[in-house]
Amino acid sequence: MAAIRVLVAKVGLDGHDRGVKVVARLLRDAGLEVIYTGLFQTPETVAAAAVDEDVDVIGLSMLSGAHMTLAPLVVQAVRARNSDIPVVVGGIIPNQDVTELLEAGVAACLGPGAPAEEVVQTVITAARGEHRRQAV
Amino acid sequence: MSASNPNPRAEWQKAFEESRLRDVPFQTMSGIPLDPVYGTDDGEFPGQYPYTRGPYASMYRSKLWTMRMFAGFGTAIDTNLRFKEIIRAGGDGLSTAFDMPTLLGLDSDDPMALGEVGRCGVAIDTLADMRDLFSGIDLGNITTSMTINSPAAVLLAMFVAQAESAGVPRAKLGGTLQNDILKEYQAQKEFVFPPRQSMRLVRDTVAFTAAEMPRWHSISISGYHIREAGSTAAEELAFTLGNGFAYVELARQAGLPVDAFAPRLSFFFNAHIDFFEEIAKYRAARRIWARWMKERYGATSERSMQLRFHTQTAGVSLTAQQPEVNLIRTAIEALAGVLGGTQSLHTNSMDEALALPTEKAARLALRTQQVIAYETNVAHVADPLGGSHFVEALTDEMEARAEEIFARIDEMGRGSMLEGCITGIEENWFQGRIADSAYELERAFNRGERIIVGVNRFLEGNEEDSLDILKITNEDEAKQRQRLGQVKRERNESAVLDALDRLAKDAVDPEVNLMPALIDASNVFATVGEMMTTMAGVFGRHVEVPTI
Structure with missing residues (x-):
């Protein structure tokens, strides 16, 4: 089976890149193919890169509190490209925001302190489309 | 140490007696009188080169550390109210957090600012916002710290404009500009201009404040973010001081004599959870800075050699799980900062792994410092751990590890720390080392070697999390x-x-x-x-x- 391809991304102005780099290495060590597009991306550039690179899943790392604004925009930008690539959001995501993010089309959320296995499993599950099937 | 100083204790005694002291009984709770410092007569004393034991002879007996609480969210009017609350609660220094657009030099109506305005700090677009921010606060009578880097020169200019329009001359303004652009490329990642052009702005602010704002600290050389980004304690120490040496070389290139600006430099370190390692780090930092300033840069003024620093407890040590436990972590970290001789301290609030702090959580964080300052008596004796075989050995080890890193930076810069820092940034050397260390720490956590209470052990109670957290609405943005x-x-x-x-x-x-x-x-x-x-x-x- 081909390796799962994941695009990890930072959208907006949030420069905290410790988490995204740690997660990128965790996923790489777990056998996934990881693409990182760097800081200060917009929902449009992330969606375009994800579609161009034909990834199986997008992982957004968000620590500045802008996830409620930007994560749904990434989902919309991906869907606007007629793509159903699932979007997983991780970082400082308070529990009370999770339901709204899932309703906005985010496949799964990973909160602060999520252990490595949970991060890897959540990304793999999302890549296989299992969150979507549950949601439908 | 005693070579240049035949009688350290007598010299210290003289300096101590010249110091003004706080009017409190310096004794234990049970009435045992305490000396201002303990040590052998021929050993190093606080206020003596190389200042391992502290920059001043009397340390906290003269003045406690400044309880400087970082605040800023929403509009300038909201933050102004929080500032006034901090002053009422007994805080004596203001510290301004700016929102992401401001940190990156963008206006609130910039398309990239969407969702970020007023979220992680206060939004400042024009002098009008600066006026609202400091309305009713006498800037000549309080010190103000501004955490800003890429647009530091712009915000300093606005601050000066605001103060002068309120009748406070620039020469009377006391405070600190973070203005540490090197660590932005290395760790914090809020950069705008390329490194060399950014360094020109740093030079301009250093030269301007040296000439016109004698009470102002032009750069707060910051290890905090380097550590938060994942470095080890030794890397935090070495990268930070290395950046400091780079700024010294920059100012010297601009023709400023070292003793004309070095006293205006201050430092900002992290207080992480490894208690003794942190204390050793602060002690080593003072000693290294003094030696380099004297021996490599030819400083002659004591103030140029005395490293003074602000401390913030480690944001990354906080957990979203059982957030009340963060009060305990923060208290331990704050105590390390105090025993390490910090000049000012910010204690994080227990809810900061989730959001910006509520007023109640921020007050509890300040109370943590007040308990340390006024109840524990730990501030009575300078460098209370000095002379401990363990702490002295760990201090030496931190110094040795830092020196290895300096040698590498110096080599990258072919004899220039300034060039070494810029080259290291351009070649991703600093960034790579920080990412490696962060990943190593994560793997230790995942292997179960590193225990975090409530996250990978002692999970009972995790379901109960229900802290009220601060919600910033989009109304502020509009x-x-x-x-x-x-x-x-x-x-x-x-x-x-x-x-x-x-x-x-x-x-x-x-x-x-x-x-x-x-x-x-x-x-x-x-x-x-x-x-x-x-x-x-x-x-x-x-x-x-x-x-x-």
């Missing part, structure tokens, strides 16, 4: 955009264009100091974004090559 629109409508547009024209002209000539042009532009209500865009037109913009 409000701030309206405010900016109104200021733009009411200002004199041609005066703004003239001011920006002059700024662009000044920017082209690297010999010109940009501060006067920035102050003039601030005074006519040019926005942060307009000034930054004008300079970017000359300087260009930095793009980091993404690496994992």
